[in-house]
Amino acid sequence: MSDYAVEFDNVTKQFGDNVLFEQFNFNIRKNEVVSIIGPSGSGKSTLLRILMTLEGIDAGMVRVQGESLWHMQKGGAWLPADERHLRKCRGHMGMVFQHFNLFPHMTVLRNITEAPIHVLGQSKEEARANGLELLRTVGLADKADAYPSQLSGGQKQRVGIARALAMRPSILLLDEITSALDPELVDEVLEVIRKLAAEDAYTMILVTHEMYFAREISDRVCFFDAGAIVEEGPPEQIFNQPKHERTRAFLNSFL
Numbered sequence: 001m002s003d004y005a006v007e008f009d010n011v012t013k014q015f016g017d018n019v020l021f022e023q024f025n026f027n028i029r030k031n032e033v034v035s036i037i038g039p040s041g042s043g044k045s046t047l048l049r050i051l052m053t054l055e056g057i058d059a060g061m062v063r064v065q066g067e068s069l070w071h072m073q074k075g076g077a078w079l080p081a082d083e084r085h086l087r088k089c090r091g092h093m094g095m096v097f098q099h100f101n102l103f104p105h106m107t108v109l110r111n112i113t114e115a116p117i118h119v120l121g122q123s124k125e126e127a128r129a130n131g132l133e134l135l136r137t138v139g140l141a142d143k144a145d146a147y148p149s150q151l152s153g154g155q156k157q158r159v160g161i162a163r164a165l166a167m168r169p170s171i172l173l174l175d176e177i178t179s180a181l182d183p184e185l186v187d188e189v190l191e192v193i194r195k196l197a198a199e200d201a202y203t204m205i206l207v208t209h210e211m212y213f214a215r216e217i218s219d220r221v222c223f224f225d226a227g228a229i230v231e232e233g234p235p236e237q238i239f240n241q242p243k244h245e246r247t248r249a250f251l252n253s254f255l
């Protein structure tokens with residue numbers, strides 16, 4: 001069994017003629033907390049979308065918990081593994097997006113229980129009990145019957161996190177989850193992530209512009225630029241002694 005939760009092996013990904021990743025290699029250990037920082041357009045979201053199989057690849061291999069998402073066909077074309085296998089692979093991961101994507105016509109609790117009931121086959125009672133427990137975890141036990149429109153952005157995002165956790169993932173993919181929030185609502189969301197990271201039960205890939213937070217919770221920070229990892233290392237090294245000029249320039253833009 002692989003020691004890695006996620007493996008990118010010589011992955012090439014292009015959009016038309018535009019090559020984003022070329023022979024890209026990136027491994028993440030089980031229960032590692034990795035932050036990805038870098039300018040807009042550097043490929044951070046595409047990396048997560050490839051993992052969720054929302055995007056294909058042009059060459060190479062991607063593995064999640066040791067299982068490959070793609071199969072080489074005779075003649076060299078890459079095709080996704082069969083739907084059942086993909087569902088299993090996706091089931092290891094929970095993704096939280098910048099723009100919450102809650103169902104507006106469903107209560108908070110139903111937003112959380114919908115997938116466990118229909119995808120995992122949980123009974124309504126079981127899904128409800130789990131959902132309420134998760135709402136307690138994110139500090140929203142009193143909002144179970146509210147609708148998303150009645151919540152603040154920070155509360156919506158905490159529901160988004162609870163919804164991802166309801167599928168019992170071992171890997172959490174967090175794509176700029178505080179970028180759409182008013183500054184005063186950022187901390188309540190980061191506090192939830194801080195708690196989850198402290199449990200040491202999840203592999204976390206965190207795309208973020210919250211440099212102080214990345215520094216605090218990450219085992220490793222990776223600086224991306226133009227589809228490549230320019231520099232990576234422990235947070236102290238990346239933030240205190242960046243080796244590359246591009247990393248320094250990027251970090252300086254946050255001062």
Ligand code: ADP
Pocket residue numbers: 015020038039040041042043044045046047
């Ligand atoms: P980031 O999340 O770091 O801002 P993205 O992964 O969203 O960057 O995008 C990386 C690059 O890939 C950008 O140049 C973007 O324009 C391009 N790209 C992403 N998705 C698509 C797509 N569906 N079609 C064409 N180009 C895309």
Ligand code: MG
Pocket residue numbers: 044045046
């Ligand atoms: Mg992005």
